[in-house]
Amino acid sequence: MTVRAGVVVTGTEVLTGRVTDRNGPWLAEQLRALGADVGRIVVVGDRPDDLEAALRHLMADHDLVVTSGGLGPTADDLTARVVGDVQGRPSELHEETYAVVRAVVDELMRRRGWTADPAAVDAGTRKQATVPVGAHVLPPVGTAPGLVVTPADGRDGPPVVVLPGPPSELRGMWPDAVAAPAVRAVLAGAPALLEDTVRLWGTLEADLAQSLRRVEDRLDGLEVSTCLRGGELEVVTRYAPDAADRLEVLRGALLTDFPRTVFSTDGSTVDDVVGDALVARGWTVAAAESCTGGLLGGRLTARSGSSAYVLGSVAAYANTAKTALLGVPAALVAEHGAVSPQVADAMADGARTAFGADVGIGVTGVAGPGGGTPERPVGTVHVAVAGPSGRRARTLHLPGGREQVRAITVTAALHEVRLLLAGDVTG
CATH class of the missing domain: 3.30.70.2860 (Alpha-Beta Plaits)
Incomplete structure (x- = not known):
């Protein structure tokens, strides 16, 4: 039997793009791992009518609904009440939860040295502890408790899991949510996926x-x-x-x-493939980058354990920096231009020398939106990689805006390193 789950992500800040949704995709993957097929992820603003409509829409053809956000102490945080209304369960102050939340809030304020109007703090605490009657309360990870709300007696429909918006709180609460009896009963019928x-x-x-x-x-x-x-x-x-x-x-x-x-073929990213290959050979890597402005160094060091093989990166944006920091001859820049295969090669060699690395990466290009010429239009990028086993070089002609050009350039540079480590060299 297929178990279908739907997700409602709340928050006007998410709906308008001011905050990127990190909860919907994460919940979809967790539910898939439990055998549930996620049919829809719906994003709604902080409007109770829109939230109610989204809930009723998903509850009509899903076995489980999960919400994120809207559990804070402010007036726009209305998820708990709306879910209770939809399930036919009016909300009231839950004294046990009030005591737990109050203790959490008091300790948080003490540790951070905050002072606030006691009446305002108490009002916010009471709001967070006001939950639908009969709901299964999930202990707070931050200040907001989570909920599992089933339909009131005489009503049909799936349970609704109500989780906080901050990703660290939502993820910390997830084990308790899936262990709740009503959720466990739904997922018990889910086949492995x-x-x-x-x-x-x-x-x-x-x-x-x-x-x-x-x-x-x-x-x-x-x-x-x-x-x-x-x-x-x-x-x-x-x-x-x-x-x-x-x-x-x-x-x-x-x-x-x-x-x-x-x-x-095993889910590894290019970052994983490059990192594992460098560790296997006992080699180190360093980067010299111009148009990417440090993004390549950030990507190389984002992976846990990267200190075993990454020595450093130089963001040599100006031509004078290329010469002073990487030893790129000023005459070479003058003859071929800063955006050229020759300068990318020299930057790769300069990175190897400056850091004493086995592998050096050089990146130079025109990310845009200005700076392009007929000979070197926006999106022209040169990548060079130099190592003990040889060299690789590639010229890219990338579409899109500045952000896209820079991002794809970083990925392309990692793939050039991967190919060099695999023995695919050009000289």
Whole structure:
């Protein structure tokens, strides 16, 4: 039996894009791991009518609904009351929860040295402790308790799990939420749902689509989705255990059709592949970057354990910085221009020398929106990698705005390092 779950993310700040939704995708992945098929994620602002409409819409054809946000002490935090109304459970002060929240708030204020009007603090605490009658209360991770609210007697519908908006609080509360009896009863009927990810670099979407069409009549029972993200293609497949043989058909087709561009079949990112390869060889890496302004260094060091192989990065934006910090000859810049394969090569060598690294990366380009010329239009980027086993170089002509050009450049640089580490060198 398929168990369907829906998610409602609340908050005008999320709806308008001021805050990126980190809860909806995370909840979808957690629910999938528990066997629930997430049918829809709905984002609504802090308006009770919109929240009620979203809840009723999802509750009509889902077995479980999860909300995030709207549990704070301010007037616009109305999720608990609205969920209670929809489930036919009026809200009232829960004395035990009030005592817990009050103790949390008092301790938080003491630790941070805050002072506030006692009446205002008490009003906020009472609001957070006012919950639908008969709801299962989840202990707060921050100051807001969570809830599992089932329909009142005589009503039909799924349980609604009410979680706080801050991602750290929501994730900390999740184990208690799925352990609640009403949630456990729903998920007990969920079949296992597995996920497989294959990543490619350098394959066109049209070629991938043709490959999938070739075997589509043998993929019954697989939910295959493809996504172009940051220049990489991801093929994500969700499937039940009894469809594992069909998954092997899919993976076999991808490896047969794209043996040089499939770089991950176990969910690893290019960051993981590069990091593991550097550690395996005992090599170190350093970067010299211009148009990316430090983004490559940030990406290299974002991975846990990167101190084992990353020595550093220089954001040499000005030509004088390229010369002073990396030893790029001023005459080379004058002859070929700062955005050139020659300068990218010199920057890669300069990074190796400056840090004493085994592998050096050089990046220079025109990220835009200004600065382009007919010879070097916006989106022109040169990447060079130098290492003990040889070199690699690539010229990119990237579409999009400044942010997109810089982001794809960083990913492309990592793939050039990956290819060099795999023995694919050009000199």
